[in-house]
Amino acid sequence: MFLYYIIIRPFLSILSKAPLKLIHIFGYITGNLLFIIPNRHKKITLVNLKLAFENLKNNEVKDLCKKSLIETSKTVFESGYVWKKLPGKDLPQTLVVEGFEDVIKSIDKGDGLILFTPHHANIEILINFLGKKIDCSVPFSKIKNKHLNTFVEKARSKMGIDMVDINISGLKNMLNNLKHGKSVAIASDQVPELSGGEISNFFGRPCLSMSLLWRLHSKTKAKIHSMVCIREEKGRGFKIIFSKPLEMPTMVQEGVDAMNKELEKCIMLAPEQYAWEYKKYRRVGDKDLYK
Numbered sequence: 001m002f003l004y005y006i007i008i009r010p011f012l013s014i015l016s017k018a019p020l021k022l023i024h025i026f027g028y029i030t031g032n033l034l035f036i037i038p039n040r041h042k043k044i045t046l047v048n049l050k051l052a053f054e055n056l057k058n059n060e061v062k063d064l065c066k067k068s069l070i071e072t073s074k075t076v077f078e079s080g081y082v083w084k085k086l087p088g089k090d091l092p093q094t095l096v097v098e099g100f101e102d103v104i105k106s107i108d109k110g111d112g113l114i115l116f117t118p119h120h121a122n123i124e125i126l127i128n129f130l131g132k133k134i135d136c137s138v139p140f141s142k143i144k145n146k147h148l149n150t151f152v153e154k155a156r157s158k159m160g161i162d163m164v165d166i167n168i169s170g171l172k173n174m175l176n177n178l179k180h181g182k183s184v185a186i187a188s189d190q191v192p193e194l195s196g197g198e199i200s201n202f203f204g205r206p207c208l209s210m211s212l213l214w215r216l217h218s219k220t221k222a223k224i225h226s227m228v229c230i231r232e233e234k235g236r237g238f239k240i241i242f243s244k245p246l247e248m249p250t251m252v253q254e255g256v257d258a259m260n261k262e263l264e265k266c267i268m269l270a271p272e273q274y275a276w277e278y279k280k281y282r283r284v285g286d287k288d289l290y291k
Helices: 002-017 020-036 040-052 058-077 079-085 100-108 123-133 146-159 168-179 212-220 252-267
Strands: 095-098 113-117 136-140 162-165 183-187 197-202 205-210 223-231 238-242
Touching: 002 079, 002 146, 020 040, 020 058, 040 058, 058 079, 079 123, 079 146, 095 123, 100 113, 100 223, 100 238, 113 123, 113 212, 113 252, 123 136, 123 146, 123 183, 123 223, 123 238, 136 146, 136 168, 146 162, 162 168, 168 183, 168 212, 183 212, 197 252, 205 252, 212 252, 223 252
Parallel strands: 095 238, 113 183, 113 223, 136 162, 136 183
Antiparallel strands: 197 205, 223 238
């Protein structure tokens, strides 16, 4: 409680009043410090980048690592902007959206819609946009700090999103929504429990990958689109890009492989903006790659 009311809440309130350009300057400074000072975020990011981009030279990996830490820091500093300033407001004029007309066509067919994205730039921008445009459910893992969790849930509720728990009840909720022609949005790059995924290559390296996307589609035949948020330079705003309708293979392994390939395409639009500080390659084999 002390941490939330004395530090986190005032921090979010201050950030909500700052312009994006200033927020991104804070992110730039913090990201550079994270690159200079030894820390676990830098360590994990370097491991992931070396695994995912074997063709890059050591200095190129370090350069991409620094850029990634800067972008991740921008995401943190944007928290006040996305959770206090955006909810309940009109969409910002700085937001550029591409391909949403194809999403509307899929919705109009009445078969349900599944949207999926990597953790790229700031996915809260995606959530805010979807909440204002379509009837959409999003699976949500609770934040350990219960006060911050309540704050985020209220913010997302104001965005117009239906938050569902990641459990059997939440799965039934999503299936029911899809069968009634509604939409579900998933950040499908997260590492699932062993029972909830398949081993599939991600940037040429095997990792345990979520099969939820394939399972939802196999039970509902809902239309599928990928989506990605991209942060524009110098605080100019954000861009959201939706794909054309995607085909989903009939077998689960091929379906997860296809999902990862599409996630890679999204990430490569701006690879430094992906959340490389996440232990993506854990739960595969006996060796801990992050030690």
